[in-house]
Amino acid sequence: MSAILSKKDKIVLSINSLQGAGAERFVLTIGAAFHQLGFDVHVLTFNSKVEFTLNENLTYHLIDYERYRWLPKGKIRNSVIARTVDQYIGKKIGHPILVLSNLERSDGIFSYSKLPNIVYVIHNTLSLYYRFSQADNLQQLKSKLIATYSKHPCVCVSAGVKEDFITQFGDITPIAAIHNPIDRYEIQKLADAFVPEYQNYIIHVGSFKEAKRHDILLKAYAQTDQSLPLLLLGQGKLQKDIEQLVTQLGLTDKVVFLGFCENPYPYIKHAKFKVLASDWEGFALVIAEALALGVPVISTDCPSGPRELLPENNLMPKADISAISKKLSQAMQDPQQFYADFDEALLPTTIAEKYLAFIQS
Structure with missing residues (x-):
């Protein structure tokens, strides 16, 4: 499926930092798979912390979130950072054929981005992650999440995450379930x-x-x-x-x-x-x-x-x-x-091909 795309095309993977566990490993693994398929892969973070040995085939970029903490949290801060991100990507990277946003900070920022081909990767069962059952104002919380995740298509990392997403938010955006890659x-x-x-x-x-x-x-x-x-x-x-x-x-x-x-x-x-x-x-x-x-x-x-x-x-x-x-x-x-x-359908290039098929569909 990726043969339809130019092998010079750029892919951006966004996440808060490379300090953590599942989502951070996902970014590095899927990034290596896209590189193996011939794409120019860029990793964008908002915090400089790193806990992994970085793949030298990927290019890394930092936009320091701390510089924007003086702005009111939420829409104002995220929209300002999003403009900075869009300008930075346009100047330093070019025009990506795919942007994968990972985790809530990145998702909040990219909900205000004007770039095309943005996809949110949903790594958690959101109703449990945000503790819907304990929320004081559930509708307000849901409205905030819908405002974010209706902006771009979503890929859920399991069928269970996808089912929960649709149950909680309805048919608000194109959505698919694609498992995480395992190298x-x-x-x-x-x-x-x-x-x-x-x-x-x-x-x-x-x-x-x-x-x-x-x-x-x-x-x-x-x-x-x-x-x-x-x-x-x-x-x-x-x-x-x-x-x-x-x-x-x-x-x-x-x-x-x-x-x-x-x-x-x-x-x-x-x-x-x-x-x-x-x-x-x-x-x-x-x-x-x-x-x-x-x-x-x-x-x-x-x-x-x-x-x-x-x-x-x-x-x-x-x-x-x-x-x-x-x-x-x-x-x-x-x-x-x-x-x-072990299911070989989880191998990284197979998973990367599924993402490429999703954006082309």
Whole structure:
């Protein structure tokens, strides 16, 4: 499909920063795939923080968001930055045939952009991410989101995210579900970078934030025989709370905090199995990455993501400590019963082709 387009064409990928997890890895992976297809790829950020080794085949640009904080938050600030972005892209990059905007800061800015061919990438189940069930003024919140996401077409990273979007907002824009790209070959190479000092363990990869439900996972793990230690890889604002919970549950000898690791794949590769206990995910990138390494996975049955990657046997009810404990025990006894095949349709150039087909349609 990309043969229709000139291989000199430019693609812009926008995101707040390259510090983070799923969406940031998406930008770098899809960027490399577009480059492999022959496009001139530019990554635009609004914050200089970087936690990844950057692909030298991509060109990186920074427009410092902090310079605009003196402006009133919302429409005024976003519209001013959008004008700056449009002028910058026109002068420094040229005329992109595709702009992919990722996450809320970028989305808010590009809702005021005059550039053509902008597509929002929706990485989260929005009704859960914005806690619609707890919102004091739900209609006002929905109206604000509709005002943003009706401006340009949207690609959702899973069918579950798309279903939630349509249920909450209706038919407000062209929309498609395209899974995140998984660079299996690069992941397998990175997984051989070192051998962890730990052996025979369970791995959990994810930021210490509410959605990941480390608290539920630990309470469930405490009800098992803890025959395998649990390694927690990640960082985040709730880490101290989780460390205290580990102490309260008497698990200090069984739970290891690994912190942030730019290359988590050796830890995943050498794990007996991977566990996910989230209340919600967008796509659950870490599941697909574990499958790419041939590692068994068990996961809560989130509203989106895991069910599209794993068989029924590998799923657990979310926030159900007893059910999660039972599944953990089964996996500790026989991890291979939770092995699942990697879907080659997730390979990066295949996913990149789907984006190109979407904008041409």
